[in-house]
Amino acid sequence: MLNILFAANASRWSQYQVPLRRAFDAAGLKVTLFTETDAPETVDYIIYAPNGAVSDFTPFTGCKAVLGLWAGVEKIVGNTTLTQPLCRMVDSGLEEGMVEWVTGHVLRHHLGMDAHILHQNGVWEPVAPPLARDRTVAILGLGELGRACAQALAALRFNVLGWSRSPKDVPGVTCLSGEDGLDKALSLAEIVVLLLPQTPETENLLNAARLARLPEGAVIINPGRGPLIDDDALLAALDAGHIGHATLDVFRVEPLPPAHPFWAHPKVTVTPHIASETRPDSASRVIAENIRRGEAGEPFLFLVDRAKGY
Template sequence: MINILFAAPPERWDFYADALHEALDAAAITACLSQDLPPEDVDYIIYAPNGPLRDFTLYTRCKAVLSLWAGVEKIVGNDTLTMPLARMVDDGLSRGMVEWVTGHVLRHHLDIDRDIHRRPGDWTPRIPPLAADRPVTILGLGTLGLECGKALAGLGFPVTGWSRTTKEVPGLTCLHGKDGLGEALKTAQIVILLLPDTPATENTLNAETLSMLPQGAVILNPGRGPLIDDDALLAALDNGHIGHATLDTFRIEPLPEDDPYWHHPKVTVTPHIASETRPGTAARVIAENIRRSEAGEPLLYLVDREAGY
């Protein structure tokens, strides 16, 4: 019998329990899955950073911590977590991100907001450019960035991907490093931020890098709030250099009611919905990692503690 502790917010238990039991059964794993187990008896921890667990020192038998979140910035620096840590990468999460990104890229590309607010009698014609004439840059070429890049390239957009290290992706122009960042930004009419939240990525978009973008460029941030210098972005929106920002993640969530993003005419706020973990697909990833661990195979999506993701 394998003992698995569900260490996410208690109200999430009903959301995940059936899917986890079903996935464990399908993987032929005989397990006791519970929200309450003696720490010394726990073999695996299913974890969410917004749950109650902070101190892992009592879990001396635990073989791995399996996160329900793609982002691990809130836990990767916890010195008490000494066992392997795996982040969540699942098809449902990837597809959700692709759909959010593709939807908002097309919204801005086709200037749908303008039509939504068109007044009666306004029959002013316009011809949007084709996708081939709308360069898009994705900052971050992890799993989510790659999937979004492939989807947009499939629609005909010229896609440039930037990462901190060298990558090669068929159909995408791939750049890396500090010099590559400037190159990736200078032609980008739409920029999508999908970098992890680490000290090295904080304020990737700041006054200097925003100025590298073409006049009227649009920014989409479904990645992490700290990737953007908020004051610099607001200034660039106010002076017209940036045409619009659609933001799904913020430094403080929920976004405070008095935050200027709520009230800015060139900002669209969405409430961190770009890619939610879905129980059915996430449970299968959890079960597969437990199966792999028990079979002596390497874990999927193991976190590099030094890199921070």
């Protein structure tokens, strides 16, 4: 019998309790699942989210792995008390949700939907957008989510550039890497989608200098991490007319404070961190499979590289 601690926000317990038990049963795992314990040394695995109650992992001396419910690990990867293996969440439902959100907003900007929605002024202006094959979209970040979004957009015949810190190969996507590759991607992209992890190397990746490299009128879509963009530099580029619009789902402070200038800016769309949400059913299957692997002595899925930070 395995002891498994659910250490996420208490509000999530009602959503995950049944799917987790169902997934453990399907994987043939005999478990005791609980949300708090007076005997942390007996815990075999921790199901974790940063908004839960656990921040000190020192007492969990018997814990074989910490299994995250979030794709991002920036809030835990530097925790010095965490000596156990850490796995991030890569979930088919999360991936599908991200692809749908990114594709929807790329098409929205590509087709110029905002103009039709906001300017019903009685003026007949039959201006057609270019075809997707004539529109360049850059995806910054080619992990699981970035790769899936890049391939979905390529399937719609967009000219897709994919950039990553290290070389990648994605069918149907022109892959670039390194600083020169980033310069090229930015100089060509009419729409930029940010799907990078938050690390010291990616913070403020889109600063004033890099925003200036984008073509005039370019659109920025950020469902990745808020700190990837220098907020002040973005606002300045929007006000100057160099950046045409920014659709932002993630922010440095969440919820986004009511007084933040993004809310009222005419060239900013704010969505409340909904681009992709972990789905309890599919996430529970990922958790169960990783515990099965741990018990069978097989490598964990989606193991975090502490040196890289993701």
